[in-house]
Amino acid sequence: MSTSLYTRLISTATAGALVLPLAGCGAVQLPGLGAGDESTADPEPLVAGQFRGAGASSQEAAMEAWISGFQEQHPDAAITYDSVGSGGGREAFLGGNTAFGASDVALTDEEMAASGPACDGGNAIDLPVYISPIAVTFNLEGIDRLNLSSAMIGQIFTGKITTWDDPAIAAANPETKLPKLAITPVHRSDDSGTTENFTDYLHATAPDSWPHGPDGLWPLPDGFAADGTSGVIETVRSTPGGITYADASATADLGRVAIKVGEEYVPYSAEAAAAVVDVSPRIENRYEHDLAFVLDRTIDNPFAYPMVLVSYLIVCSRYEDKAEGRFVKEFVEYVASTEGQERAAAAAGSATISSDLQDWIADAAKAIYLTQDRPDDQSVDQPVDQAQDQPGGAA
Structure with a gap:
């Protein structure tokens, strides 16, 4: 990966509204929950099947804890995670080979633009679920x-x-x-x-x-x-x-x-690492429900530890496979939940994400659309600036 992390991230915060060339782009706002949404048709979806994720080795211990806890609640779900590194995880996800990816850096603009085929004409989103020094x-x-x-x-x-x-x-x-x-x-x-x-x-x-x-x-x-x-x-x-x-x-x-x-x-320490995220701005002009951060490495207050990584789950806004989409919705909610975060902290020593982030990630999970339930006239999403409404939004 040749493009710098900081340059890639900060560019989206300063370049104005980002327009990604996804096929068939229309309005970005994800449709509100309603008659076409899977949660209305099936309020207690059964999660069953075999599902695969791949990505950052930093998340490996936490992922083992998440998978174990999730499968206790959903014994008919079989989940594997390939610790292939962030780059390999993004590549596998964008190639449509996994239900989710995991990466210690957010997707680039180019990777976002390429996510349409893997996401049933929708788009990928970055969800920060793991904070670690x-x-x-x-x-x-x-x-x-x-x-x-x-x-x-x-x-x-x-x-x-x-x-x-x-x-x-x-x-x-x-x-x-x-x-x-x-x-x-x-x-x-x-x-x-x-x-x-x-x-x-x-x-x-x-x-x-x-x-x-x-x-x-x-x-x-x-x-x-x-x-x-x-x-x-x-x-x-x-x-x-x-x-x-x-x-x-x-x-x-x-x-x-x-x-x-x-x-x-x-x-x-986990607490000092989390403090850096708390004072760092979120990237503006991303897709709705995307929560990628520009980390402040130059902070000089010793309450913080700036050699930190924020690792993301990368998921789609839409899934053609209904079983896979149901799994992703439930898995994201579990990973971001208090139980999921406490399991990761116990297994990996990571910081638990804030309650605000938990809520926004839960909202993102609920907004994931399953293609088979989507009205035919629903449009594909474009980027919107949610910076003033979501955590870390002030640049």
């Missing part, structure tokens, strides 16, 4: 925590700082006995939303040390690479002196970095 994690015997600024992290991953006893690291950690040991940075080999969020953070906070734009594909030709979250974690776990970045849920037995925010070093 990205941890910079390392393998140094006897050391559980280090303080590092974004500039130092950028220099480590570009190869300018090469040993753990480097004077810059020593100055930030005066009470820690650092070994004279080579640093081995490890990055993701796949198209990764975690990589894109990590490089977006470095680009926004330390552009001199990280002269590369945000990207889901690692921009440097050298270094150690591994596939997926589990791949980079296992590589660092087996490599003394290794360091990587990963969703915090996967880093329990490794050392962790406290990043410099303002004048203080802040360890990651």
Whole structure:
């Protein structure tokens, strides 16, 4: 993925009304619930069948918890989730191969424009269901925590700082006995939303040390690479002196970095990660019910931890397959519910989303149309600006 996260996101917030070339575009407003809506025809739909999702490895632990809880309520539903990375998840969803996708970055304008065929002539929407810190994690015997600024992290991953006893690291950690040991940075080999969020953070906070734009594909030709979250974690776990970045849920037995925010070093926490989302604007001029955010990486208040990812469920506004559409409606509501969020937090250490977001995601689920129930004259949706009505709307 070559387009930067920040550039892709902020462009939609400044370019005026976005008009996506979906086939047969008419008015964007999703039809109100009424006689043609599935919820009126069948207020208690039976969820049954086999359903597949694919996407971000950051969501893997949370997804396992969601699927387990959902299947307790719907024992006739069989759900699989392929942890193929954000890029692979978006590709599978847009290709019509999954009921839902999962991605650590929102869909681009181009991906939105291409979502019509997969969405029965409707459109895709991004629903933020998973908020988690990205941890910079390392393998140094006897050391559980280090303080590092974004500039130092950028220099480590570009190869300018090469040993753990480097004077810059020593100055930030005066009470820690650092070994004279080579640093081995490890990055993701796949198209990764975690990589894109990590490089977006470095680009926004330390552009001199990280002269590369945000990207889901690692921009440097050298270094150690591994596939997926589990791949980079296992590589660092087996490599003394290794360091990587990963969703915090996967880093329990490794050392962790406290990043410099303002004048203080802040360890990651779910609460501090959620605080960044609370103060970040939502992208304007997206489709109704789309809830994609522009994260504020440069916040300098130590109540927040700006190396954070917001991971999305990607679903359609319309489903031709009635059973699949019923499943998606119910699954989205469950994932965003208090029970679903608490299950994810227990399994992955993620932050629970706000009650406002829960309500808006539930509204989005209820508005999903099933083609077989739709009146023939209903039009396809276009983007509308819901910024003043939905959470995070003030740019």
